[in-house]
Amino acid sequence: MILSREIIYMEHRVKIGTWNVEYAYERRLDAIRTVINANPADIWILTETHDDLVPDGCEFVAHSLPRPRNWNGIRGGSRWVSIWSRYPIVEQISLDGADEKRTVIARIKPNGSSTLLVYGTVLPWKGDEQVFNWDKHHRVIGEQAREWRELKERYPDADLVIAGDYNTDMGTGRRYGTKRGIADLNKALDLCGLYCATAPDLLPENALTHWPIDHISIPKRWQTFTNVAAAWDANRKVHSDHSGLVLQIDPQ
Helix, strand or coil: CCCCCCCCCCCCCEEEEEEECHHHCHHHHHHHHHHHHHCCCCEEEEEEEECCCCCCCCCEEEECCECCCCCCCCCCCEEEEEEEECCCEEEEECCCCCCCCCEEEEEECCCCCCCEEEEEEECCCCCHHHCCCCHHHHHHHHHHHHHHHHHHHHCCCCEEEEEEECCCCCCCCCCCCCHHHHHHHHHHHHHCCEEECCCHHHCCCCCCCCCCCEEEEEEHHHHHHEEEEEEECCECCCCECCCEEEEEECCC
């Protein structure tokens, strides 16, 4: 059963960003840093990342387990997910059975009395581990949804954020993903009192050339004071084959 208590509210403006930086290759690090510095956030959920990529001002970090070096594009210090924060990370949460290579959970204390639980993820894609359909994607959505509900039950007074590489456009699935996967994600988010704030119909007009597959989901009660503060297109020759986004949550 999902607990419905809504006691703690965001008290100050917070910016949350997510970006898949496509392995954070050394030759691209300066270009990636330039983009991140031009679009600052208080909390970053970076995926396909590396420990050398540290957003300015974000001294606290929670990492997923190191990626196995199973091909030459993976160097030591590579991670599927890292959460970087300007605010103290007071706990890195472990859940029984969780995939700690592709997910990481941080309990963060922004200014004031509020508490954030940030769940960073990389969901499976079509062809992941030689599975050339969407079965794994659909299965893992269900597994992670149970973890989100567990977090809501374990930390009823915290605000939950689900961010990272969803590997779906959260619109129609025509660009990437499936209708079933999108429906399953939206249902799972709804059961936790969340919504995807970076879904295509919520993006500013012409914000991106293509719908993103990297997303940030936040509490529904934040919707009236949340906006997309920044968005940038993919540019594989320069930084990454993924676009990136920053949300601003400002209750003042």
